[in-house]
Amino acid sequence: MQQPQNLNPEKKIEFLNVLRSRFEKNKSRHEGINWYEIESKLEKRPEKLIILWGMEETGGEPDVVCFKEKLEGPVFVDCCKESPEGRRSLCYDKVAWNSRKKFKPENNAVDVAAKLGIELLDENQYYQLQEIGEFDTKTSSWLKTPESIRKLGGAIFGDYRFSRVFIYHNGAESYYAARGFRGFLVI
Numbered sequence: 001m002q003q004p005q006n007l008n009p010e011k012k013i014e015f016l017n018v019l020r021s022r023f024e025k026n027k028s029r030h031e032g033i034n035w036y037e038i039e040s041k042l043e044k045r046p047e048k049l050i051i052l053w054g055m056e057e058t059g060g061e062p063d064v065v066c067f068k069e070k071l072e073g074p075v076f077v078d079c080c081k082e083s084p085e086g087r088r089s090l091c092y093d094k095v096a097w098n099s100r101k102k103f104k105p106e107n108n109a110v111d112v113a114a115k116l117g118i119e120l121l122d123e124n125q126y127y128q129l130q131e132i133g134e135f136d137t138k139t140s141s142w143l144k145t146p147e148s149i150r151k152l153g154g155a156i157f158g159d160y161r162f163s164r165v166f167i168y169h170n171g172a173e174s175y176y177a178a179r180g181f182r183g184f185l186v187i
Contacts, residue, residue, distance in 0.1 A: 006046060006050065007049065007050065007053060012049065015049070015052075015053060015056070016039060016042070016049075018056070019038075019052065019062070019063075020035050020039070022061065022062075022063050022079075023035050023038065023063060023064055026063055026079070028132060029063055029064065029065050029066070029079065029132050029133075030063075030064040030065060030066050030074075031066065032066075033064060033066070033074065037074075038064060038074055038187065041073065041074065041187045042187065045187065047117075048185065048187050050117075051116060051117040051118060051185050052076055052185065054116045054117065054118075055076070055078060055084075055116060055118060055183065055185065057086065058084050058085075058086030058087050058116070059080055059084035059085040059086045059087065060078035060079075060080055060084040060087075060182070060183070061078065061079050061080040061084075062076040062077065062078055062079065062185070063076065063077065063079040064076055064077075065077040065079070065128075065129065065132065065184075067125060067128055068128060069124075071186045072186050073186050073187045074186070074187045075184050075185070075186050075187070076184065076185045076187065077121070077125075077129060077182065077183075077184045078182040078183055078184070079129075079133070079135070080135075081134075081135060081137070082135075082136060082137070082138055082139040083136055083139035083140060083141045083178070083179065083180035083181065083182065084180050084181075084182065085180070087109070087112055087180040087181055088139070088176075088177060088178065088179060088180035089105050089106065089175050089176065089177050089179075089180075090105050090106070090107055090108050090109045090112060090142070090175055090179075090180065090181065091105050091108045091109070091172060091173050091174060091175045092108060092109055092110065092142055092145065092150075092155035092172035092173070093108050093109065093110040093111070093150075093155070093172060094108055094110065094111055095172070096108060096155070096171070096172035096173040097111075097173070099173050100173050105175040109142040109180070109181040112181070113181060113183050116183065117185065118183030118184060118185045119144070119183055119184055119185075120142060120143060120144040120181050120182070120183055121141070121143055121144065121181075121182045121183065121184060122143060122144040123143050123144075123156065123158070123167055125184065126141070126143055126158045126165070126167070126182070127165055129182070130158075130160055130165045134160050135160060135182075136158065136159040136160050137159070137160050137161070138178065139159065139178045139179065139180065140157045140158065140159040140168075140176075140178060140179045140180075141157055141158055141159070141179065141180055141181050141182045142155060142156075142157045142179065142180070142181040143155075143156045143157055143158055143167070143181075145172070149169065150172065153171055153172060153173075154169045154170065154171060154172060155169070155170060155171075155172035156168065156169050156170075157169075157170060157179060
């Protein structure tokens with residue numbers, strides 16, 4: 001997926017309306033935050049809007065989410081019901097991708113996230129996302145994996161089943177049609 005360098009004025013207005021509509025429809029994700037403050041920040045940082053466009057184009061349905069830990073600004077998170085469709089069937093990272101001798105996936109989650117300009121959710125952020133809705137009820141999402149696990153060849157992913165969040169492990173080189181990744185962007 002090639003990111004555009006900028007959005008034409010018509011596409012920009014259309015996309016901002018999509019983001020605003022989603023923001024207003026899901027107020028419980030970001031209580032106390034005003035859309036016009038978000039829009040103002042996006043107007044000052046057009047490169048962030050391009051990144052959000054990439055999240056949207058790959059199926060992420062980004063929306064503002066309030067994490068408990070304060071980050072440098074408002075945070076957009078992939079809030080699609082299931083793991084973003086345009087970011088599935090990926091192994092965890094480049095090392096895992098290189099280790100596959102047969103049936104390599106098209107790419108890996110860490111590199112795709114970097115190309116989009118976003119970061120993978122970590123385990124704590126994934127739990128917080130699940131507090132505002134039920135996500136990944138039929139899919140799963142790779143999560144930022146602690147180096148201690150990664151050094152041993154593993155990676156972690158999460159999903160929501162049986163009314164609770166599960167965090168699992170797998171070999172980092174594995175990939176499945178129903179596993180993608182969720183990311184976030186600080187504005």
